[in-house]
Amino acid sequence: MTNLPVGELVAAARAARERAYAPYSRFRVGAALLTDGGDVVTAANVENASYGLGICAERAAVVAAVAAGYRSFEAIAVAGGGEAPVTPCGACRQVLREFPAALDLEVVCAGEAGDQVLTTTLRALLPESFGPGAFQAEGPGAFQAEGPGAFHSEGPGAFQAQRAGASEAEGPGALQAQQPGVLQAEGPDALGRPPGDPS
Numbered sequence: 001m002t003n004l005p006v007g008e009l010v011a012a013a014r015a016a017r018e019r020a021y022a023p024y025s026r027f028r029v030g031a032a033l034l035t036d037g038g039d040v041v042t043a044a045n046v047e048n049a050s051y052g053l054g055i056c057a058e059r060a061a062v063v064a065a066v067a068a069g070y071r072s073f074e075a076i077a078v079a080g081g082g083e084a085p086v087t088p089c090g091a092c093r094q095v096l097r098e099f100p101a102a103l104d105l106e107v108v109c110a111g112e113a114g115d116q117v118l119t120t121t122l123r124a125l126l127p128e129s130f131g132p133g134a135f136q137a138e139g140p141g142a143f144q145a146e147g148p149g150a151f152h153s154e155g156p157g158a159f160q161a162q163r164a165g166a167s168e169a170e171g172p173g174a175l176q177a178q179q180p181g182v183l184q185a186e187g188p189d190a191l192g193r194p195p196g197d198p199s
């Protein structure tokens with residue numbers, strides 16, 4: 001592994017674990033991502049009173065790393081509670097799958113202390129996976145990051161909201177919810193009020 005012993009990456013994940021916000025599960029997890037240039041980005045799980053909105057340490061690390069300008073990773077260490085190694089959940093495996101050479105990513109799983117470490121690869125953890133290469137089959141299209149398509153900010157589509165007047169402009173749509181329209185169409189609401197009655 002480039003420039004960094006596994007032990008150091010595990011130590012970074014364990015240190016990040018101390019900063020977890022996990023008041024609901026009380027299961028704290030830390031992650032440390034090693035970039036291809038040898039830098040390390042750490043994160044921890046962050047839970048929420050709306051339980052389903054919590055984010056795992058590994059995904060938080062990916063988000064932090066990408067926001068800091070990194071997109072290529074060599075390894076990730078994960079440290080959970082207890083002595084037994086904690087492996088990334090399925091959602092995190094898929095998110096890690098996104099980046100260049102992702103399947104070669106080394107995944108180092110550890111507990112909060114002790115010497116038990118499981119070292120594997122994303123290829124082993126996510127066989128027959130789906131990834132960005134799938135979109136190349138059809139040629140240039142909507143999901144090309146830099147080209148024209150459904151998500152291109154200057155083309156037609158749902159993401160024109162930031163243009164002046166876009167939310168008032170061109171026909172019914174989700175951004176017109178405050179005008180009479182689809183959201184008021186179908187009879188009394190949960191309080192028994194008729195359509196259009198804001199009282």
Ligand code: THU
Nearest residue numbers: 025027029045056057087088089
């Ligand atoms: N969790 C992680 O952060 N990473 C994992 O690999 C497994 C689970 C978090 C999510 C949740 O906040 C808590 O652990 C219990 O599932």
